[in-house]
Amino acid sequence: MNPRRKKRLLFASVLIGGVAAIASLLLFALNSNLDLFFTPTEVVQGREETGLMPEVGQRIRVGGMVVEGSVDRDPNSLKIAFDIADSGPAITVLYDGMLPDLFREGQGIVAQGTLIEPHVLEASEVLAKHDENYMPPEIAEAMGESHNKMEYSKGSY
Template sequence: MKARHKRFLLIGIALALLGGATTLVLNAFNDNLVFFFTPTEVADGKVPKGQNFRVGGMVESGSIERLEDGLTVRFTITDTAKTLPVVYKGALPDLFKDGKGAVAQGKMDDSGLFIASEVLAKHDENYMPPEAKAAIDKAHEAARTMKQ
């Protein structure tokens, strides 16, 4: 085999390895990609079926209910236009409270209940995820235009 053919073979192998590595990285990225939705978007059916996603808004006042096992919690997230029932099994963040902002990650079940695998709470009074703030502002605007 000539040196020129060896060089082409090495270049071909290097390109195949690079393509394989790129495929693996993009596949891992796609598996970890999680989209954010509001309760209104969930109610409108805009969420991916059978995939993890995040839903955020405010924890509806008086909706937090701890079940018998002590670890399972039911609560409702709202964007002031629509509400979404959530069930989470695990320890909640210390800042998780009624009327405060929260983001839950998980999947919808067939009955319309959001099964959360992770719950995040805002870290101070002034912070809210930009997507959640925009959704709440949009819901307030829609409610104002409906009243007029």
């Protein structure tokens, strides 16, 4: 093989290796910042269609309705614990911080955080829906008719 071909082969090899390294680092960075969305039922039972089950220590987002009578506030700090549920089982959310003004029992919320036990989420952020008529599509689809029944049984706020 002549020297010119060796240089071209070396250049092509380095170029392909560099692109592969950059692509792998990019995928690793994107994967570590990925927060998957689950409903409380999917956290407890896993997703039926994919069999995907969140693991303890994984960062996730969970959306559902705050269960009536489940809000437990610490009087000496901003710590709060509450349960959220969809049409199935509930999970407990622990949060230390200021809650949104629209947060209340029976309210639809999305909590983002780390799963510290199979049924306990330590939230770093809690978002409340902005009005009575809005619900994120993922939650609305997961909850189906159960949300509509809850809204009509409570009346308007």
